[in-house]
Amino acid sequence: xxxSIQKVSRRGFLRGMFSxxxxxxxxxxxxQDALAALEGTTFQPNIWLGLETDGTLHIVAHxxxxxxxxxxxxxLVVADEMEADFARVKLEQAIGDKKYGDQxxxxxxxxxxGLEVMHEAGATARLMLERAAAQKWGVDAGxxxxxxHQVVHSSGKTLGFGELAEAAAKxxxxxxxxxxxxxxxxxxYIGKSQPIYDMKDLxxxxxxxxxxxxMDGMVYASVEHPPVLGGKVKSxxxxxxxxxxxxxxxxxxxxFKPPHGFQSLGGVAVIAKNTWAAFQGRKKLQIExxxxxxxxxxxxxxxxxxxxxxxxxxxEIRNVGDVEKGFGEAAKIIEAEYYVPHLAHAPMEPxxxxxxxxxxxxxxxxxxQNPQAVQQAVAPALGIEEPKVVxxxxxxxxxxxxxxxPDYCVEAALLSKELGKPVKVVWSREDDIRxxxxxxxxAMYMKAGVDKKGRPTAWxxxxxxxxxxxxxxxxxxxxxxxxxxxxxxxxxxxFANHRVENGPAPAHIRIGWMRSVAxxxxxxxxxxxxxxxxxxxxxxxxxxxxxxxxxxRKIDLKAEGVDYANMGGSxxxxxxxxxxxxxxxxxxxxxxxxxxxxxxxxxxxxIAAHRSFLSYIATVVEVDIDEKGKVKIPNVWTAVDxxxxxxxxRVLGQxxxxxxxxxxxxxxxxxxxxxGRVDQSNFHDYPVARIQQAPVKSHVTIVDSEAPPAGVxxxxxxxxxxxxxxxxxxxxxxxxxxxxxxxxxxx
Numbered sequence: 001x002x003x004s005i006q007k008v009s010r011r012g013f014l015r016g017m018f019s020x021x022x023x024x025x026x027x028x029x030x031x032q033d034a035l036a037a038l039e040g041t042t043f044q045p046n047i048w049l050g051l052e053t054d055g056t057l058h059i060v061a062h063x064x065x066x067x068x069x070x071x072x073x074x075x076l077v078v079a080d081e082m083e084a085d086f087a088r089v090k091l092e093q094a095i096g097d098k099k100y101g102d103q104x105x106x107x108x109x110x111x112x113x114g115l116e117v118m119h120e121a122g123a124t125a126r127l128m129l130e131r132a133a134a135q136k137w138g139v140d141a142g143x144x145x146x147x148x149h150q151v152v153h154s155s156g157k158t159l160g161f162g163e164l165a166e167a168a169a170k171x172x173x174x175x176x177x178x179x180x181x182x183x184x185x186x187x188x189y190i191g192k193s194q195p196i197y198d199m200k201d202l203x204x205x206x207x208x209x210x211x212x213x214x215m216d217g218m219v220y221a222s223v224e225h226p227p228v229l230g231g232k233v234k235s236x237x238x239x240x241x242x243x244x245x246x247x248x249x250x251x252x253x254x255x256f257k258p259p260h261g262f263q264s265l266g267g268v269a270v271i272a273k274n275t276w277a278a279f280q281g282r283k284k285l286q287i288e289x290x291x292x293x294x295x296x297x298x299x300x301x302x303x304x305x306x307x308x309x310x311x312x313x314x315x316e317i318r319n320v321g322d323v324e325k326g327f328g329e330a331a332k333i334i335e336a337e338y339y340v341p342h343l344a345h346a347p348m349e350p351x352x353x354x355x356x357x358x359x360x361x362x363x364x365x366x367x368x369q370n371p372q373a374v375q376q377a378v379a380p381a382l383g384i385e386e387p388k389v390v391x392x393x394x395x396x397x398x399x400x401x402x403x404x405x406p407d408y409c410v411e412a413a414l415l416s417k418e419l420g421k422p423v424k425v426v427w428s429r430e431d432d433i434r435x436x437x438x439x440x441x442x443a444m445y446m447k448a449g450v451d452k453k454g455r456p457t458a459w460x461x462x463x464x465x466x467x468x469x470x471x472x473x474x475x476x477x478x479x480x481x482x483x484x485x486x487x488x489x490x491x492x493x494x495f496a497n498h499r500v501e502n503g504p505a506p507a508h509i510r511i512g513w514m515r516s517v518a519x520x521x522x523x524x525x526x527x528x529x530x531x532x533x534x535x536x537x538x539x540x541x542x543x544x545x546x547x548x549x550x551x552x553r554k555i556d557l558k559a560e561g562v563d564y565a566n567m568g569g570s571x572x573x574x575x576x577x578x579x580x581x582x583x584x585x586x587x588x589x590x591x592x593x594x595x596x597x598x599x600x601x602x603x604x605x606x607i608a609a610h611r612s613f614l615s616y617i618a619t620v621v622e623v624d625i626d627e628k629g630k631v632k633i634p635n636v637w638t639a640v641d642x643x644x645x646x647x648x649x650r651v652l653g654q655x656x657x658x659x660x661x662x663x664x665x666x667x668x669x670x671x672x673x674x675x676g677r678v679d680q681s682n683f684h685d686y687p688v689a690r691i692q693q694a695p696v697k698s699h700v701t702i703v704d705s706e707a708p709p710a711g712v713x714x715x716x717x718x719x720x721x722x723x724x725x726x727x728x729x730x731x732x733x734x735x736x737x738x739x740x741x742x743x744x745x746x747x
């Protein structure tokens with residue numbers, strides 16, 4: 001057998017695909033609503049599942065799927081607790097509805113918020129099926145046990161789940177107190193690896209993303225937004241735009257009323273028969289703008305403001321002991337300033353939504369992380385009640401927090417109401433970069449007094465950043481307790497004298513949460529400064545880090561008077577446990593063979609550890625720097641304690657992906673602004689890590705833990721940048737306190 005390799009052009013490849021009918025995105029059928037799917041089943045004990053007489057089990061996925069595996073993991077819990085065969089499961093995506101509880105696939109909390117509910121749903125169905133079998137056989141229910149999609153009697157006889165569906169549907173739903181949950185030793189899926197439910201569709205092009213959604217009679221829209229936040233249309237000329245073939249009309253969108261929240265930015269929308277025509281027509285618009293007060297914003301000047309503010313006393317967040325006395329007793333004072341710029345989410349699929357307004361109600365299909373937020377934003381924009389907004393969730397081509405902010409859905413809904421037909425809004429990559437909800441820019445000042453052995457006698461840390469609260473309340477300049485509690489007010493070191501402060505910073509562009517949020521810049525400063533002190537003391541960075549953490553203990557920040565949100569977790573379930581942090585440090589040191597590694601001659605190893613989203617993470621990065629200053633990352637080792645895990649393969653994947661995401665932020669990511677306008681527009685000036693820049697190998701060690709489940713999607717990101725910079729210092733002797741590193745020649 002022989003094979004030949006032919007050189008095929010991109011155009012030829014696409015022509016071949018379409019001529020063969022291999023990929024017809026427009027022919028995709030939108031999936032039905034989960035509620036409608038369950039209503040057609042025979043046995044529906046709760047809102048989470050429905051069983052057909054042929055044994056097909058429908059399970060509702062109320063979280064969004066963007067590669068994290070949430071859409072698979074939570075239904076796996078139902079199937080496991082129910083003793084169902086996951087191969088016979090059909091997942092039904094939920095619309096936005098409060099009856100499902102929290103649907104925001106954000107904040108690394110899907111498993112934490114949904115685990116107990118899913119266990120209850122599965123256990124309820126299992127008990128009812130066992131009772132139905134007992135009734136059919138005329139035996140005691142205690143003699144019947146569900147096993148792999150059937151109920152087995154102690155005598156060995158069996159009945160399939162489908163055979164029991166009708167009988168089970170006639171039984172009363174048991175009280176929660178009657179439920180018995182499976183012991184962990186009997187878990188079939190939980191804690192194991194399982195292919196994600198959507199894998200076949202994703203690798204074959206069959207999945208329905210926001211860009212794939214279509215409605216009958218739909219037109220397409222592209223919006224020219226005000227180039228400066230808060231800008232308004234003074235006048236516009238659309239005569240040339242309307243000459244573009246396929247352009248139907250233009251519509252002016254109203255400017256938002258402060259605070260902007262998730263409202264539309266305003267501007268002028270070009271309506272067309274296809275996306276290409278809408279994009280081309282938009283280029284022909286002639287718009288005169290009232291740019292507003294933010295037109296004076298220039299990021300270079302603002303950077304100077306931030307760094308100067310960080311050097312001044314700020315709002316006290318945490319105060320232990322007497323810091324000034326500690327500085328007075330120090331043998332040496334060490335100071336350092338750190339800076340992290342604005343960052344963009346840049347998911348591979350830009351925002352997109354389809355909306356159809358009719359008779360006082362609107363139906364949307366959107367690439368969204370939070371369909372309930374869509375309801376909350378669209379309803380007031382249209383002047384209708386939230387239940388009148390029906391939001392269907394497609395697959396997401398990435399999110400990172402951007403797609404929990406549904407301004408693009410508001411645009412689609414407003415335009416549909418105006419035009420009286422379904423409208424699909426598609427953002428270009430340039431729109432996505434220029435009009436993001438940007439990650440906060442931040443400056444941090446660190447100061448330590450150390451004794452003759454290099455041990456801190458006092459530690460002061462100050463953070464100044466544009467707060468997320470500015471998105472929702474005009475004039476907000478200080479960070480929230482939640483933001484400060486992301487790696488700053490909760491610094492886990494055993495200091496006698498320790499003070500944490502926050503300085504004011506106004507926002508001039510939209511600010512929003514991004515994967516790991518304030519932990520990005522806080523971990524960069526704290527973990528880098530720790531490494532600086534270790535080297536100043538002539539100590540091994542790993543051992544110095546462990547010494548600062550001190551003996552295993554649980555830190556009671558509330559007892560210290562700290563306003564600490566703890567990511568919404570109770571302190572009883574999720575204490576700040578330094579023993580767990582020490583353990584992941586020791587684990588990653590062992591995995592990376594830290595104690596035998598030697599740095600120098602442009603090859604180095606760096607370590608960092610951080611608690612975020614209630615999880616404990618330690619990272620070791622290896623760097624190899626050539627004579628031109630090009631950085632290679634041969635290996636990254638990560639040890640993670642995330643409590644109980646559900647989907648092992650996705651946990652590994654999230655931390656491997658976190659290392660790549662962290663590489664992009666550390667080496668390349670920077671958003672700047674000139675005269676109020678964001679300078680970057682696409683991947684040529686806002687690059688993300690390519691394969692040759694990403695870590696060659698990521699080694700992830702999951703620590704077995706009996707703790708309750710914690711975050712997975714985000715906590716891998718924060719320790720990466722400081723570990724990388726610490727490795728570069730170990731390799732070259734050069735310390736970098738500002739990101740991205742692409743600004744500097746590293747050799």
